[in-house]
Amino acid sequence: MAGTKLEHVRANVTDLNAAVDWYTTILDFEVEAYWPPDAPNYAHFVTQSGATFAVMEAEGRGGRFNFTVDDPDTLWNKVKDQVVIVEPLFDTPYGTRKFTIADPDGNELGFVRNG
Template identity: 35%
Template sequence: MTSPAPKFCAAATLFVVQDVLKSVAYYRDVLGFEVAFTYGEPVFYGGVERDNVVIHFQAAHRTRRGAGQGAVNIFVTEVDALCADMQSRGAVIIEPPGDRPYGMRDFDLDDPDGNRLTFGMESTAAAHDAG
């Protein structure tokens, strides 16, 4: 009898940040995530989640990697409404929502440490052009 093939179950993006508690608060208050956990005394690791997206934070003083060098693409629905909601909560949008030549409608923002988040969905213009 053979064993079943290994299956990937989930993943968490890891961002290096200067202050984990400040990052957790920003992602909660500005980006609409829920706090999943914080760890350490003082806190040097933490995580947030929203729907099926999980992001972890590690304090820069606990790793050799520099803060603010991360990036993640998050696939969403209703990208324009999401952007408007995040802007109303204080997010600074780097690139506003737009239909891109690669078939996505997306927008970019940087968190306070400089980690880049791109939120996108399939472009209705691209879907229309394909049909």
């Protein structure tokens, strides 16, 4: 798709603390943030590339990949009746507009317009 670029890659892990320890100790990654604040099951790391790499405590082997798009509404209307919907199109409290679908293997693909 024209105007689409990879923005976010997430690896599912069985133990968030062990994963963060491994990435920070072995690869010298630095945690930028945890989510949600009250009971984190997600951490993303500082990167130089502009893309986000994250780990999330989750069952299953699928990952999550977010793509930035200029017009999520048009893409949503094109695909919504043909896909498994993880999150319908919505506006986030931090100024983005997005939706998330699943591919046939359960990987989650998010399409985001940043605020």
